[in-house]
Amino acid sequence: MNSFIIERDKIRSNAEEIFSRAGDATVIAVVKGRAYGFGIAEFVPLLHECGVRFFGVTDVADALEIKKLALPETDIIMLRSTALCDELSSLIQNDIIITIGSTEAAVNANSIALEKGTTARAHVKIDTGMGRYGFSPDDTEQIYSVYTKFSNISVSGLFTHLSSAFKNGNTTKKQLEKLSSVEDELSSRGVSCGTIHFANSSYLFKRKKPVGDAVRIGSAFTGRLPCKAHSNGLSRVGHLEGNICEIHWLPKGSKVGYSGAYTAKQPTRAAVVPIGYSDGFCVEKCRDTYRFKDGIFYILSDIKRTLFKKSVYVSVNGYKSKVLGHIGMTHTVCDVTDIPCEIGDNVLFDINPVYVSPDVYKEYI
Numbered sequence: 001m002n003s004f005i006i007e008r009d010k011i012r013s014n015a016e017e018i019f020s021r022a023g024d025a026t027v028i029a030v031v032k033g034r035a036y037g038f039g040i041a042e043f044v045p046l047l048h049e050c051g052v053r054f055f056g057v058t059d060v061a062d063a064l065e066i067k068k069l070a071l072p073e074t075d076i077i078m079l080r081s082t083a084l085c086d087e088l089s090s091l092i093q094n095d096i097i098i099t100i101g102s103t104e105a106a107v108n109a110n111s112i113a114l115e116k117g118t119t120a121r122a123h124v125k126i127d128t129g130m131g132r133y134g135f136s137p138d139d140t141e142q143i144y145s146v147y148t149k150f151s152n153i154s155v156s157g158l159f160t161h162l163s164s165a166f167k168n169g170n171t172t173k174k175q176l177e178k179l180s181s182v183e184d185e186l187s188s189r190g191v192s193c194g195t196i197h198f199a200n201s202s203y204l205f206k207r208k209k210p211v212g213d214a215v216r217i218g219s220a221f222t223g224r225l226p227c228k229a230h231s232n233g234l235s236r237v238g239h240l241e242g243n244i245c246e247i248h249w250l251p252k253g254s255k256v257g258y259s260g261a262y263t264a265k266q267p268t269r270a271a272v273v274p275i276g277y278s279d280g281f282c283v284e285k286c287r288d289t290y291r292f293k294d295g296i297f298y299i300l301s302d303i304k305r306t307l308f309k310k311s312v313y314v315s316v317n318g319y320k321s322k323v324l325g326h327i328g329m330t331h332t333v334c335d336v337t338d339i340p341c342e343i344g345d346n347v348l349f350d351i352n353p354v355y356v357s358p359d360v361y362k363e364y365i
């Protein structure tokens, strides 16, 4: 049976590394996207064991799922600003910290909290360059109002999201300057901003300082950072496992897969594993925005790939085995000419967990 294996020890050691880099800052574990593919129900209690007491989500259902786990001393923040009344109602009802990124969100949250006879806990989000959620840094009056003018909202934090922490230092610097300007403005008017946060995984592992009062970390727990941070002390967590279901000798000149993309140059022993892109193997984010420089980057990376014959590999009995031809929806063929193996043996597929289909059986070890 195909399974998605998740190693608890690696998550524990990644958590240690994250805590050590965060220093005095609170670690907010971001568990969006089904906890990056690891599943809220298993991943969140494990992180709680590791000492995480603060979780960030981008979906109301995820917030409620964490709430149901009833973990002691745990806070949850909805990182996405929402002005939708049904979302605000569930969040406030369940004492989840909301994000306010617009006056509409503040007005709706306040009236819902008032109606429920409670106070909504909130952080304020500033859009410093991501262009998704948050007040513009120039909206000083509106921001000031959220902190001071709503009887049933209590703001305890101020944050922004970085767009380019994995690469461009200059963009990050400018974003942080904008956040600081808001902080200064509020402070000068006698408002205490609360917990300041901006650092994501790339920032924490690439830039280190200053990290703010809290850090919001997702991908680092999985050991797969979007940036190249050398010797970062993290382990890649999660792989798919399947079994060889057939082995064939392909004569010289045989083709493999759709469009016959691979031709055997010599007699080749080929193993078939019933795992393919419907399980999430070799599925990556699509190339979406084509600025001129993106186009050039894509062309260059394709040329590099072709010149250096970058193939895809799997691991068969601990040996590196090359994937032959195109990967199918539910099949992968790999070269086991020099690899001792037989039908039924395990094959490991390195895969970003976020792409693993939720239908694949998940096993924490």
Ligand SMILES: *Cc1c(COP(=O)(O)O)cnc(C)c1O
Pocket: 030, 032, 058, 079, 161, 199, 200, 201, 202, 216, 217, 218, 219, 220
């Ligand atoms: C996803 C996300 C994070 C965490 O990003 P990583 O790079 O995975 O650590 C932090 N903050 C917000 C608002 C996010 O959406």
